[in-house]
Amino acid sequence: MNISEFAKIAGVSKSAVSRYFNNGYLSEEKIALIKAAVDKTGYAPSLSARSVKNKVTKLVGVIIPKLSSESIARITEGISEVLNEQGYKLLLVNTANDYNKEIDSLELLRNNWVDGIILMASVFTKLHKTVLDKIRVPVVILGQNYKGYNCVCHDDFGAAYSLTRLMIDKGASDLACVGVRMDDMATGKFRFDGFMKALNESGLTLHRGNHETADFTSESGYDHARRLFSGKSRPDAVFCATDSIAAGVVLYCKENGIRIPQDVMVCGIGDSRLSRLTSTTITSAHLHYKTAGIEAANMLLSQVDRGKSAPRILQLGYEVVERESTDR
Amino acid sequence: MNISEFAKIAGVSKSAVSRYFNNGYLSEEKIALIKAAVDKTGYAPSLSARSVKNKVTKLVGVIIPKLSSESIARITEGISEVLNEQGYKLLLVNTANDYNKEIDSLELLRNNWVDGIILMASVFTKLHKTVLDKIRVPVVILGQNYKGYNCVCHDDFGAAYSLTRLMIDKGASDLACVGVRMDDMATGKFRFDGFMKALNESGLTLHRGNHETADFTSESGYDHARRLFSGKSRPDAVFCATDSIAAGVVLYCKENGIRIPQDVMVCGIGDSRLSRLTSTTITSAHLHYKTAGIEAANMLLSQVDRGKSAPRILQLGYEVVERESTDR
DNA sequence: CTGAAAGCGCTAACAA
DNA sequence: TTGTTAGCGCTTTCAG
Numbered sequence: 001m002n003i004s005e006f007a008k009i010a011g012v013s014k015s016a017v018s019r020y021f022n023n024g025y026l027s028e029e030k031i032a033l034i035k036a037a038v039d040k041t042g043y044a045p046s047l048s049a050r051s052v053k054n055k056v057t058k059l060v061g062v063i064i065p066k067l068s069s070e071s072i073a074r075i076t077e078g079i080s081e082v083l084n085e086q087g088y089k090l091l092l093v094n095t096a097n098d099y100n101k102e103i104d105s106l107e108l109l110r111n112n113w114v115d116g117i118i119l120m121a122s123v124f125t126k127l128h129k130t131v132l133d134k135i136r137v138p139v140v141i142l143g144q145n146y147k148g149y150n151c152v153c154h155d156d157f158g159a160a161y162s163l164t165r166l167m168i169d170k171g172a173s174d175l176a177c178v179g180v181r182m183d184d185m186a187t188g189k190f191r192f193d194g195f196m197k198a199l200n201e202s203g204l205t206l207h208r209g210n211h212e213t214a215d216f217t218s219e220s221g222y223d224h225a226r227r228l229f230s231g232k233s234r235p236d237a238v239f240c241a242t243d244s245i246a247a248g249v250v251l252y253c254k255e256n257g258i259r260i261p262q263d264v265m266v267c268g269i270g271d272s273r274l275s276r277l278t279s280t281t282i283t284s285a286h287l288h289y290k291t292a293g294i295e296a297a298n299m300l301l302s303q304v305d306r307g308k309s310a311p312r313i314l315q316l317g318y319e320v321v322e323r324e325s326t327d328r
Numbered sequence: 329m330n331i332s333e334f335a336k337i338a339g340v341s342k343s344a345v346s347r348y349f350n351n352g353y354l355s356e357e358k359i360a361l362i363k364a365a366v367d368k369t370g371y372a373p374s375l376s377a378r379s380v381k382n383k384v385t386k387l388v389g390v391i392i393p394k395l396s397s398e399s400i401a402r403i404t405e406g407i408s409e410v411l412n413e414q415g416y417k418l419l420l421v422n423t424a425n426d427y428n429k430e431i432d433s434l435e436l437l438r439n440n441w442v443d444g445i446i447l448m449a450s451v452f453t454k455l456h457k458t459v460l461d462k463i464r465v466p467v468v469i470l471g472q473n474y475k476g477y478n479c480v481c482h483d484d485f486g487a488a489y490s491l492t493r494l495m496i497d498k499g500a501s502d503l504a505c506v507g508v509r510m511d512d513m514a515t516g517k518f519r520f521d522g523f524m525k526a527l528n529e530s531g532l533t534l535h536r537g538n539h540e541t542a543d544f545t546s547e548s549g550y551d552h553a554r555r556l557f558s559g560k561s562r563p564d565a566v567f568c569a570t571d572s573i574a575a576g577v578v579l580y581c582k583e584n585g586i587r588i589p590q591d592v593m594v595c596g597i598g599d600s601r602l603s604r605l606t607s608t609t610i611t612s613a614h615l616h617y618k619t620a621g622i623e624a625a626n627m628l629l630s631q632v633d634r635g636k637s638a639p640r641i642l643q644l645g646y647e648v649v650e651r652e653s654t655d656r
Numbered sequence: 657c658t659g660a661a662a663g664c665g666c667t668a669a670c671a672a
Numbered sequence: 673t674t675g676t677t678a679g680c681g682c683t684t685t686c687a688g
Binding site for chain 1: 664668
């Protein structure tokens with residue numbers, strides 16, 4: 001049913017109907033007439049047609065690498081909360097860790113579909129830059145710090161530094177790192193750099209064989225723990241780039257009689273629910289994921305409303321949460 | 329930029345441009361002309377305007393109660409996979425466990441916005457029915473079994489029965505259940521019913537104080553474990569409606585010197601990653617979450633394409649996965 | 657194969 | 673306050 005047909009049923013003009021749905025001038029009498037007809041027919045205006053006129057879709061595109069990750073879920077909940085409140089809807093694109101798809105999705109949303117985009121970026125290629133620079137709608141990048149773009153990110157470097165420092169202060173001298181690929185700047189490079197800074201500051205060196213690159217799963221953490229602990233000299237502390245990886249390391253230790261924290265200390269990042277439930281609970285750094293989502297959505301919507309402005313970068317802090325895995 | 333303006337730049341007519349983007353008849357020559365202009369200007373047709381003509385948005389609404397849940401994330405990944413493949417986009421609505429918002433969201437999507445809806449339902453009220461019956465686009469309900477609607481669901485009853493049976497076969501005689509609210513039929517009622525059937529079949533009774541109602545978190549599982557184990561007689565087996573709850577129970581036992589499985593057996597449902605990482609790994613039932621998402625999306629799209637048809641119910645099986653928590 | 661023109665459902669400027 | 677009317681950007685007949 002369209003507006004003309006409905007107007008006929010309600011016994012009013014098209015404009016009256018339009019005004020009814022757009023808070024225009026309308027007499028009580030007509031309002032009642034239309035309300036009754038709505039109840040009867042269930043008519044609602046076509047959002048597409050409305051968008052054609054308004055040039056506004058009230059839709060925000062959110063591009064994520066995967067869904068089954070506690071951190072991403074929490075971020076997305078934050079985003080969704082703000083969007084809901086402000087009357088926007090969330091168009092979710094899951095790239096399934098496929099970086100080409102990230103580009104495709106940006107292309108897809110580039111014109112005429114959404115009023116703004118939040119990109120949970122992993123790696124950042126020249127292609128990303130090319131596409132991002134062509135996009136007409138506002139974009140906020142979440143979880144990475146790319147100069148020249150609107151970003152909301154975490155203090156990955158600081159969190160890694162503090163945790164490593166903590167383990168050194170507790171007596172660790174032969175530290176290992178299970179990180180992720182370095183082209184993921186936030187989770188890969190910055191967390192590794194923070195780890196290294198703490199080492200260097202204390203005059204420690206990263207021994208050969210003590211640096212592993214895992215993916216984001218605990219299975220992978222488990223596998224890399226095996227490699228770490230099968231060398232001749234075992235590390236006495238393992239810094240992991242994420243809690244999931246740390247959980248895998250903890251599991252490996254449990255199964256192989258390596259005592260935590262007596263034989264080896266372990267920590268992760270993210271303060272996930274998991275870190276409280278593993279056989280040895282895991283010392284971690286709390287990152288404000290939901291807040292990041294909220295801030296990113298607010299940053300985006302303010303640009304949607306008031307037009308693009310100079311790029312801002314918002315970096316959120318962290319809190320170290322000590323648990324059993326470093327308790328000595 | 330709109331089609332007319334672009335057509336002028338490309339040096340062709342509006343219709344030619346339209347045909348270019350809709351695989352119509354077009355000479356090589358014009359195709360080249362338009363392609364060049366697209367590269368230069370970045371023009372892409374407005375999807376909203378297209379929808380007005382086509383009466384098709386290529387958008388599917390997905391309503392979920394929350395994001396930070398492994399099962400929901402896996403389901404949604406399945407949905408997203410199919411939608412992507414078929415050229416549909418995913419409009420995500422997070423109701424944040426607010427059942428009123430579930431209704432509102434259905435109302436919102438009811439007309440003219442999406443081509444179909446997947447509803448991850450929790451409870452089912454008369455209001456749900458009223459709204460669902462008014463909706464014009466196809467709807468698939470995921471995770472619950474409501475006669476008369478298209479549903480994809482799990483064998484909650486069977487899974488609970490098998491797990492309880494397993495514990496009884498291993499010698500449990502005083503069983504407890506930590507479930508969730510009964511108006512969530514799938515997770516609450518059916519899992520409890522499955523549990524009870526196994527008890528009854530073996531001539532066992534549910535002792536007073538051995539039935540707790542938790543929410544879906546491990547914190548809640550932890551709290552209810554305290555109540556369970558502070559009575560005079562301790563159960564020798566605890567069936568939990570979800571893995572998260574079970575993880576909380578396991579944590580409580582660990583902290584209070586209650587040995588699993590020697591003193592008490594524990595199991596959950598969902599075969600989550602968590603169940604493999606807790607201090608005592610948790611026996612669980614694998615539910616095919618991602619498959620459920622895939623099947624639901626396929627079911628929905630087939631109705632979108634071929635029009636609504638008689639309601640179908642697809643129930644997926646389960647597999648019991650034995651781990652340490654029942655290993656005796 | 658091509659372009660002109662009508663029309664999708666809606667909004668808003670305009671005249672009443 | 674109201675109704676009429678001219679678009680919004682696109683697709684698709686229809687006549688060439």
